[in-house]
Amino acid sequence: MLLSTSRLAAAALVGAAGVNAAYSIATPADIRATARQVAWDLLQYYKGNQTGQTPGILPGPPPAGDYYWWEAGAMWGTLIDYWKLTGDSTYNQLITDAMLWQVGPGKDYMPPNVTASLGNDDQGFWGMSAMLAAENGFPDPPADQPQWLALAQAVFHTQANPDRHDTTCNGGLRWQIPLSNNGYNYKNSIANGCFFNLGARLARYTDNQTYADWAEKTWDWVVGVGFMDEEYHIYDGGHVEHNCTDINRAQFSYNSAVYLLGAAYMYNYTSGSDKWRDRTSALLDATLKTFFPDNIAFEIACEEHMSCTTDMLSFKGYLHRWMAVTTQIAPFTAEKILPVLQTSAAAGVATCTGEDTGRACGFKWNTKAYDGSHGAGQQMNVLGAVTSLLIEEARPPFTNTTGGTSKGDFNAGSHSDTFDGHLIPPTTADKAGAGILTVLILSAAVGMFGWMSTGL
Numbered sequence: 001m002l003l004s005t006s007r008l009a010a011a012a013l014v015g016a017a018g019v020n021a022a023y024s025i026a027t028p029a030d031i032r033a034t035a036r037q038v039a040w041d042l043l044q045y046y047k048g049n050q051t052g053q054t055p056g057i058l059p060g061p062p063p064a065g066d067y068y069w070w071e072a073g074a075m076w077g078t079l080i081d082y083w084k085l086t087g088d089s090t091y092n093q094l095i096t097d098a099m100l101w102q103v104g105p106g107k108d109y110m111p112p113n114v115t116a117s118l119g120n121d122d123q124g125f126w127g128m129s130a131m132l133a134a135e136n137g138f139p140d141p142p143a144d145q146p147q148w149l150a151l152a153q154a155v156f157h158t159q160a161n162p163d164r165h166d167t168t169c170n171g172g173l174r175w176q177i178p179l180s181n182n183g184y185n186y187k188n189s190i191a192n193g194c195f196f197n198l199g200a201r202l203a204r205y206t207d208n209q210t211y212a213d214w215a216e217k218t219w220d221w222v223v224g225v226g227f228m229d230e231e232y233h234i235y236d237g238g239h240v241e242h243n244c245t246d247i248n249r250a251q252f253s254y255n256s257a258v259y260l261l262g263a264a265y266m267y268n269y270t271s272g273s274d275k276w277r278d279r280t281s282a283l284l285d286a287t288l289k290t291f292f293p294d295n296i297a298f299e300i301a302c303e304e305h306m307s308c309t310t311d312m313l314s315f316k317g318y319l320h321r322w323m324a325v326t327t328q329i330a331p332f333t334a335e336k337i338l339p340v341l342q343t344s345a346a347a348g349v350a351t352c353t354g355e356d357t358g359r360a361c362g363f364k365w366n367t368k369a370y371d372g373s374h375g376a377g378q379q380m381n382v383l384g385a386v387t388s389l390l391i392e393e394a395r396p397p398f399t400n401t402t403g404g405t406s407k408g409d410f411n412a413g414s415h416s417d418t419f420d421g422h423l424i425p426p427t428t429a430d431k432a433g434a435g436i437l438t439v440l441i442l443s444a445a446v447g448m449f450g451w452m453s454t455g456l
């Protein structure tokens with residue numbers, strides 16, 4: 001009863017003021033005020049700072065709650081951008097506490113609690129948020145705690161480890177990390193996209209070619225295996241038992257966005273090379289064409305019939321945020337990107353008239369009205385879109401010679417759990433390797449004993 005009364009009251013309020021009583025994005029001050037409220041509403045989904053709850057995560061993973069582990073990692077990144085773009089540091093301590101709680105024993109974002117659904121993409125999202133912290137001068141953790149850059153490096157290094165790259169499908173990362181997980185037999189664009197994105201950003205930040213080589217190699221693999229076609233459409237993935245030829249052709253906006261931003265970083269790292277300019281430019285055109293009908297973000301694989309999963313309900317936010325940063329490091333893209341982000345964000349904000357508060361954000365932005373859905377993803381999408389409107393007044397991402405202070409570690413992740421031994425049985429190749437090793441050890445022993453006996 002109470003609920004429907006307050007809904008009516010909220011509806012009346014909205015009606016009186018036109019499309020949306022609560023929100024304006026007309027001026028930078030309006031954008032900041034809107035973002036502040038949307039961020040507060042987003043954090044109502046976070047329970048990790050309450051007594052008895054686990055810090056750092058959104059309620060989950062299913063069936064314990066709606067959200068997989070990765071989505072909180074993505075949320076902290078969204079809130080780091082919120083701080084960077086609006087200047088509001090209200091949540092900085094909350095972000096730091098959350099991101100440090102979840103690092104896991106190897107300080108590499110592989111906490112044992114989430115092993116059963118730990119994908120390279122899940123780990124990658126936390127790694128990209130740590131990278132974002134380093135790139136934007138987000139306050140460094142205390143010296144006795146893991147540092148942002150080292151955490152991003154640890155994620156990248158564990159993924160570059162030979163253990164994660166087998167020869168099925170000619171290379172590439174699998175989706176899941178432990179062999180026993182569902183999806184270990186799937187290689188997909190997002191797992192490799194996070195790795196590519198992180199590699200490109202680490203290359204630029206540390207000015208180390210090793211990372212760029214991996215990024216280049218990963219891009220080539222994704223094209224070679226057919227996950228990215230000649231028109232720069234990016235498809236979801238394929239199975240190793242089919243040599244990845246059974247391509248699932250669903251296109252998701254976070255895939256295009258994660259590769260677009262990575263390509264822009266490679267463009268910047270290579271001092272504006274033609275190769276990466278062409279790739280960035282073509283991928284941008286495909287992204288705009290596929291995901292922005294009428295210049296409004298649209299999750300083409302699932303939005304029309306609202307078959308999006310909880311994960312998919314958050315992709316528009318990354319799309320906006322990563323396109324915004326693309327304009328900073330590949331400035332030639334700004335002219336195309338900024339007007340679209342403006343139109344799309346305005347549509348997103350217009351959906352924020354829902355639920356008890358009268359300002360919960362919906363998902364179907366092209367209706368410019370609340371659609372009855374609400375959640376952390378919907379809030380994150382609008383928050384990402386609104387804060388990104390301030391990108392032109394923001395400083396570009398740092399490198400370690402242009403203001404970055406985060407301490408790195410080129411050995412981070414080298415003592416991480418490889419899930420070897422206790423999970424992965426030896427393959428034929430491993431047995432052959434072990435056999436050769438045995439022979440070598442035997443002949444070394446023979447040689448040593450032979451030398452000893454002659455010496456005696």
Ligand SMILES: *[C@@H]1O[C@H](CO)[C@@H](O)[C@H](O)[C@H]1NC(C)=O
Nearest residue numbers: 043048049050051090091094
């Ligand atoms: C948790 O964090 C939110 C957002 O900063 C804050 O409003 C709330 O009071 C905090 N709760 C506790 C129990 O500290």
Ligand SMILES: *[C@@H]1O[C@H](CO)[C@@H](O)[C@H](O)[C@H]1NC(C)=O
Nearest residue numbers: 054055101102103104111113
């Ligand atoms: C793992 O789960 C336990 C039990 O819910 C919790 O106390 C702990 O904080 C969790 N660890 C992490 C890193 O989330």
Ligand SMILES: *[C@@H]1O[C@H](CO)[C@@H](O)[C@H](O)[C@H]1NC(C)=O
Nearest residue numbers: 168169170224225226243244
């Ligand atoms: C598997 O696909 C790759 C291209 O991704 C190709 O180079 C390789 O020859 C294929 N292997 C087999 C066994 O078909």
Ligand SMILES: *[C@@H]1O[C@H](CO)[C@@H](O)[C@H](O)[C@H]1NC(C)=O
Nearest residue numbers: 268271272328329330331396
């Ligand atoms: C690289 O990024 C910086 C911003 O950090 C920008 O000023 C510069 O123009 C970019 N380089 C190129 C070649 O676009």
Ligand SMILES: *[C@@H]1O[C@H](CO)[C@@H](O)[C@H](O)[C@H]1NC(C)=O
Nearest residue numbers: 205206207208400401402408
């Ligand atoms: C940046 O990182 C490189 C590679 O580790 C290092 O040689 C250099 O000293 C760093 N520069 C600064 C200013 O920290």
Ligand SMILES: *[C@@H]1O[C@H](CO)[C@@H](O)[C@H](O)[C@H]1NC(C)=O
Nearest residue numbers: 157208209210211409410411
């Ligand atoms: C570059 O990065 C790689 C991988 O982390 C590391 O092994 C190497 O030592 C780094 N090179 C330099 C010159 O810092």
